[in-house]
Amino acid sequence: MYLVMLETNGNQRYIFSSPRLRESIGASFQLTRLASWTKEALGEPSVCHPTDPWVSRSSGKVIIMVDGESDAVSLIGRVTRRALAEAPGMDVSGVYVDMGGKKYVDAAALKEVHTKAAEYALSRPPALARFSQMPFLTRAKDSVLPAAPPLGIRDEATDDTRTALSLPSRVKRHLALASRESLLDRARIEGGLPDEELARDPLKLERMLQPLGDDDSLALSKIAVIHIDGNGVGAIMRDLDMAMKKVPDGDFRKEKEVRCRPDDPDALRRFLLKVNERLENSVIQAFVTAWRDVADWARQDAEATGREHTAIPVVPVILGGDDVTVITSGDYALPFATAYLKDYEQRTEEDQLLSHLSDDPNGQSGPMTAAAGVAVVGHSYPFHIAYDLAERLVTEAKKVGKASTPARSTISYHVLFDSTVLDATQILHAYDSFTTRPFLLWPDDAPPASAGESATSANGRSSWPEVCARVRRFKNLTAEDSQATDARFPKTRAARIRRLLSDAAQAALAGDVARGRELQDKAEAEWEDARSNVDARIDTLLGDIKGLFDLMELTDILPASYLDAIAPGENTSATPSTSEDHA
Structure with a gap:
């Protein structure tokens, strides 16, 4: 038996290699296709594998068992060739290790395949090396890559066919619409939100908020880029044996959980798949709940002011793994972020598997946590720079959240006044001395402060409800x-x-x-x-x-x-x- 790991590399570079939002959306959608490509490759007669070959299935990484070395080589070849053809510029690599006659995956095999991947990464050329600069003379727009001819497919945008674009950019742009529609389907189907109030991009949102004949030029004067990232997920994946030991034997065996004993030879594989599934579901449902909450608040505000409610001010961008990126109008950004964090905590705390994976030093069950960063900018401000700022805000918020034991969910924001400063660290450093961000999502466990008392945590941070x-x-x-x-x-x-x-x-x-x-x-x-x-x-x-x-x-x-x-x-x-x- 052989253990195969396929993963995408340099995801941030691939998503944000262009300053265009449309390309970022298309690129993030491409990264989610690795699992489906692998599933289809497993269905080929040339790849022999166990009845249930999956070990791990998450955004950007899959781990599978196959019968022999030739099956491992065939699987990796099929998936990487498909990525090369359908997602040019995306870096997909695969490695395999011999499990030494074992029928079940253990922690040693997982460690070995990850070590093999790290070694292989040092010896292989970068993905951009595929695109020769010479003898091509035309440089692509917004790229260091050479221009490529149009894709020549029926639904390619007219503007794209007339613009000098690189091959990766053309494919990303073409898939952006499919990505947006898949995210909007979450709101339509799972959130029950009306299609006529959903916006697939900021320009459409602006038009919906400012109906024809309306002279309100401030309908979308400020937008916000929200980035949210989970805490502790990487640590769980790095030490699965320890994570498994946190789950009580009774919960581990339950029909809806792992459905085997913790000492079962197949327990690690089953546990990893179930954690991946539950985390993905928690992220998706929290995302939809926050979207629905913003829709309710926007509708209430419109009614209170006598305005017509024409649009839900949310534009989804990225939903993958435990990362979420969203664009909203400036006033509903913090409401979306805090609604997401609260629902994510509630769902993971109620989950009989995930609730045991918190980092509580006393082994108590509790919610998994996350950090959110909100960058409020002018409506024409470049997306990729606003995203950098939101990502930096998440980094600062995580420092505060992880300073507590167990970790806490945190939120930070910044309203950008000076658009001449582009470095996110420099921007935030200038405000350190007269702001109190980041904030804790919840106060400490001490009794809530009354209206006349100030509520701060043990580390001096204010909680969001008190703010x-x-x-x-x-x-x-x-x-x-x-x-x-x-x-x-x-x-x-x-x-x-x-x-x-x-x-x-x-x-x-x-x-x-x-x-x-x-x-x-x-x-x-x-x-x-x-x-x-x-x-x-x-x-x-x-x-x-x-x-x-x-x-x-x-x-x-x-x-x-x-x-x-x-x-x-x-x-x-x-x-x-x-x-x-x-x-």
Whole structure:
């Protein structure tokens, strides 16, 4: 018996080799086809295999058992040749190892095949080496590759036939529509969402939000790129023996779970397949639930303002493995991300297999977690740069989430004002000193804080429900009072404090420490004045001065229906107390 592993390599390079969103969508769809190509190759008479050959089946990687070495060579050849023909530019490789007469896969065999793959990767040429630069004279648009002739198929876009494109770009563009339709089918079939409210791309979404004859040029003034990535999935796959030991024997044997004893020779293979299946289902269902929740919130907001509800402001981009990428209108990005995280946690906690795979040090069952990054940008901002920013936000959020034991789900965001700075790390570093991101999805297990108390975790991070409650209090404090001519916490003062904090941070980054300290002192003086004239409890109502920047941004980008759902019970009509009331 031989163990075969086929996997895609350089996925990020393949997906984002072009700045065009359409090509990224087509490329991500191509990566999901590896399992179906392998399944079809297994059906060929030249490939002999056991009755149930699958060991692992996930996005971008499959592991299979076959009878002999010639079967392994034939399988790898069939799949890689198909990838070469149908997905030019996609890097698919395969390796195999002899299982030494074993009938069942064990951890040693899995480790050996992964080691063989790593060794092979060092000796093979890159996928781009297939595309010779000479003697071709025409360079493809948005690519370092040579231009290729049109595909010559019936439904190829007219614009594509007239543009100098590389062969990988042509195939990606052609498959983008199929990818988009498959994702929209999730919303139609599993989410029950009406087809006429679904948008397959940002341009269509903009047209749907701004009907013919509507002069509202701000219908989609800001969009957001959301990237979500799971925590701990890689660690589970790297140590399957340890992961199996976490599952109680009773749950392991159940009819709907692995359906064998943990010491069964075939237990590892069955366990791995079941984990892959459950994780994929949890991701898909959380994705659909978040989409449906945003549809409900958008409909409520339209009704509340007397507008016609014409579109659900969600455009799916990538759904593969435990990675999710979505484009939304700027105001529904954080609602989508938090709805996804909550549903993902709930589903994995309720799953009798996945709930045991959390990293709780005491071995307690619990949810699997994830991190979300939201980059809010102008509607014409390049997608690939916004994605880089969202991906960096996920990295920062993961650091906070994994600092806790067990890991926590976290969320971070950034509203991009300066489009001249393209480096994501540089952008986020400039805001470190006067924002409180990332946020924890849930507060600590301690009793919830009351409306007048500040809820922060043991590591000093605020929870998302408390942040939303602060946003509602801030909107109340800055709202016009029917009994007075001025706002109770004037927006001009809040804007002044935000400007002082921003200028202080910029001065510090430029090395002008004295100037930075002077501006910081001015901001704190303004905050102290607000404490004296507005409410002595302002630090517990709104958090400290560092959180003001976030509150002002979130006030602008969180819709009313979402705040009503996430932070109920905040009295938005209550008059704040002055310092004299607490003397």
